[in-house]
Amino acid sequence: MTVRHWIALASAALVGACTPSRAPSSGQNSQLADVRDAAMRTYVAPGKLDDYYLFYSGGHSGNVYVAGIPSMRHIITIPVFTPYPATGYGFDEDSKAMLGGYTWGDVHHPALSKTKGDYDGRWLFVNDNANNRLARIDLRDFKTKQILGPIPNSSGNHGSAFLTENSEYALVASRFSIPLPRGTYAPLSDYATKYHGVVSGIRIDSATGTMSVGWQIVTPPFDWDLASTGRDSSRDWVVWTSYNTERATGRLEVAASQRERDYMIFVNWRNATAAAAAGKGRMLDGVRVLDPRDLAGSIFLVPCAKSPHGADFSPDGRYVMCNGKLAPYVTVFDFQKFLSAAQTHDTVGNEDGIPVLRYESVRVAEVPVGLGPLHTQFDDQGYAYTSLFVESAVAKWKVGPFDGHDSSLVVAKIPVHYSVGHLVVAGGDTRHPYGKYLVSMNKLSKGQHLDIGPSQPESSELIDITGTGMTELYEAFTEPEPHFAQIAAASLLHPIEVYPKEENKDPNAIWAASDAKVTRRGNVVEVKLYAIRSYFAPNAIEVNQGDSVIIHVTNAEQERDMLHGFGIASYNINLVLDPGETKTVAFRAGKTGVYPFYCTNFCSAMHQEMQGYLLVKPRGGAGAAASGGGR
């Protein structure tokens, strides 16, 4: 061997011993088998429409985001728990009252209303994990119509909102336990006995969608996490997962991870409703509150490994999948076996009066999907999909047969970028999933997008799930922070284009400039303001310092997308009115001077000219003012 050979060999050995610059399986587009094919399947040409709506929660932004699938284009943001100047939400009196003084919420789990277990396209319900509220969005106009809460006794409305088969009830649970009723003090040392969790049944009016608190059940101080509602044979039941069944306080990442198994709780919501109607339990903070002992035969605990996150009923309602989080498998429970264990009292003990069923009697499989399973959804072909947070991947596996060959059920796995939380399959929590697409909602996007500094968006990856495998198609970046989502067929929804004039029942609505007027009653000045291309009537409002000013603005347009805004400079007033809409704002004219108001939402060629003045005369100045001027 020559010296040259030795050098070559040594170099090769050196290279072989080197650490690669990137993970071997990483790299941009590494999952895209065919970029051109993926582009063709997700490209929706201008003017063409997507096939599905994607409603994803905005987390602590307090909003809901709407995107189209397969393009993944963000279409609109629906403000729910947070003021949103872009649509004037939280500035007019109605939405201000609905927000109840809160300026944020934490939207986690959107739920489309259902009929017979399938989406019916009427409403979208979303929870506020932070302030214990629940909101209803009407899909006729994509607007928030009701915010219920703070729900009494409940603290940390996380396991929410999960709807029964015909949207009779939204079932919600507390993530945090507190001494009850809210406002009571007890030291943390009394946590195990004096603190309590609560699960609640929120009644939904089938005609109007109006929500009201139906009943609550006081539970041990476990941290309730996620829920799923049954279908068909299991339609009367709801399950929640829990962590911290150790009843620990302090550093929970350690203290709440000591037991090998935590629990799922099974509650028969129909029986709970009947028990509340029969007057069982007691009233607490205005709500009929049941003790588990009032519900013998209707409430059970089932052990489940370990600090689980999602619990998910299969489309036919037969199986519940419990996602282990700290255990590398999904535990499959058979609802029929649950029923027989419940009937035969096949228990291993109880927690504060709630019987604990024998794990082995109810469990039928432990499917080794991978590390950090969080949440499972289903398609129309008999497959389940589980997000793997730790492994940063999605596993695809067969829902049975559960005959002991658990590991052979997993058929495919796809890495995602990065650290997926929830995932959503089109119609994936209904009786009849659409299948076809899956969106992986990833908590981290690190470097998948143009650098934008340390504050990072999340990433939402569109995955084709037809066939036996999975193919990544597209990746969109989403503002913080989607938790769960719903995908509905575009054909299911039929929103209006404008608010029809005939439906506007606001007594202060006006439809002609000649009806615009300024009325004074004592120190109260009330204005009926008319907005149309491209002027306001009146265009000058004169008041005295200290007056209470009430302005009702009507957008008299009936043309699609002809919105007008009404902003008053320096008075922090910002309304946006859709065609045919009337909104009211009330304020005290504390500051003297002249304050321009103008149309904020670009409307027309004369949009700039759509302006006027609020004139506030100093108190004690010459002549009292309350007039409108000009056309």
Place this chain on the structure above:
Amino acid sequence: MPVTRWLEQVLSPRARLAVLGAGACLLVAILFPLWHITMFANQFPEGIRLSIYSYKLVGGKDGADLQAINILNHYIGMHDIAAADFVEMRFIPFALGAFFLLALRTTVFARVRDLVDLAVLVSYFAAFSFGVFWFRMYTYGHHLDPEAPIKVAPFTPPLLGHQHIANFDVYSTPGAGSLLLGVVVLIFAAVLALEARKHGVKTP
């Protein structure tokens, strides 16, 4: 046969039936628009539509389009298009009803001269309506507010066919009501021609 004698002849049963049918068409015409005006622009791909009936104006999209047209027109100082301006809308339906009664009369008494009278009246009426429609269009386009934000030269919107006005393509087309009126005139003309041939009428 000289024309004067022919005028006193009685129409054939088949001709009477045709006249009755034509009379019914006059009534039915009330139910349908006489004219359509449709405006397209880049940002109005679905079009803004106005239908003119014998007694009312109907905007597209459940009426919203009439307001849309008026809002756009106000920038050039055009007066709002309103049914109240169309004075003839108060009597056109009654005129059509009267023509129907005359057609009934012609069916019963069935003299050729009755039909000639009716045909002349209906033709005149159709021409008059068309003329009035032109006059309305002319008036709207020629009485523009001099203080309008956008100044344009006076114009007449198209009576029939297509015209490009500013960013709009405007189409003006007869509706089913006008077509029915046309059919009625044609039926009358055909009946008279056949009756004249049957009686060997000599033109003087």
